[in-house]
């Protein structure tokens with residue numbers, strides 16, 4: 193559960209809360225950019241980051257992101273992460 | 289070399305493997321007199337089995353599987369407390385999916401859910417926070433579990449809850465830290481450890497400095513590693529080269545992800561929200577000094593232990609392991625999973641008896657999943 197998954201930050205969604213939309217293996221999910229944001233939040237748009245439990249933990253370059261994704265798929269970790277993201281939608285939906 | 293050809297770069301892997309073999313020869317590491325290398329992180333344990341690295345490397349190297357799988361070291365008493373919290377009618381208990389099937393004394397969280405408790409799997413503590421916003425009449429408790437990689441996420445979430453004045457959100461904090469159990473293992477006179485492969489993503493947060501004591505005080509090499517097969521092989525080679533040269537240093541094989549100083553924003557959030565507990569219980573390892581975190585007083589409103597009077601320090605803490613299981617001995621590397629009388633019989637990934645069988649990062653589950661026929665070989 194500690195590996196995380198690479199995603200690309202595509203837009204800032206809530207500057208006050210430091211939230212951004214990330215695209216993770218074709219899935220869109222709002223993440224916190226608090227760990228990597230410095231100064232102007234817009235600077236992280238377009239960047240790749242290692243996403244762990246909804247937080248962009250560390251910036252990585254695009255080549256590294258692709259390699260990491262491949263390794264995660266082979267370990268079955270990528271599928272597990274994406275699965276967990278879907279499970280969450282259910283948890284939120286269950287009570288709304 | 290059946291597996292090497294599956295690697296992205298089999299040629300590079302073969303070169304590193306032959307260099308590993310050469311250094312093993314130089315230092316006289318043999319099957320009878322092996323070098324013991326502990327991979328600390330459960331993600332590494334999983335990768336070593338997935339790629340068969342333990343079989344590809346020479347018999348002079350023995351991997352000892354470390355305590356770096358947060359689910360596996362979760363004591364039964366903590367699971368019991370989670371169930372207790374989840375069974376309160378006002379509570380929505382939120383957790384990472386990994387923790388659902390860990391057995392407690394009475395039941396797991398999954399069983400509690402089946403029995404009617406409102407237990408929900410979430411991907412992120414931010415989702416638990418959102419659940420609290422949407423359900424002001426309920427108490428949303430998030431099960432904060434994990435090492436330094438995960439701890440910042442709950443710290444940031446608590447800070448956010450404080451900023452918004454959300455009153456029905458709390459964290460049941462069971463975050464733990466990597467360096468103290470390593471120290472405990474190094475202090476254990478029965479453990480033979482010659483070097484370490486250090487966790488990559490934990491180090492991405494804390495940097496490499498916290499491992500300095502391993503090299504300086506204990507004279508053992510440690511190499512922080514990525515989790516791809518080539519990373520792991522490279523790191524094993526770096527450990528062996530240190531041993532050959534009589535060096536003991538902290539080296540960073542994973543510098544492309546791990547800055548030497550870690551992630552300052554995450555460290556700051558963790559220091560703001562959490563403080564060390566005097567000690568914390570680890571499944572199989574017992575109480576370890578300064579190895580767990582608790583929420584600081586100024587954030588007490590978000591501390592489920594305070595809010596519900598449940599948790600560490602309340603009631604008997606240490607609960608015995610289930611009858612006939614050898615989790616403690618496997619956890620400390622004294623025996624291999626297959627030597628446990630329950631392995632594959634009373635304990636399987638579908639029906640885990642011990643926590644090491646629950647997560648794919650646990651040594652028993654990794655043996656079971658990838659061991660195939662070899663898991664049924666007599667204990668090595």
Ligand code: SF4
Pocket residue numbers: 612613614615616618625628629630631632635636641642643644645652
């Ligand atoms: S096989 Fe099951 S009971 Fe035995 S050590 Fe592993 S997890 Fe524990």
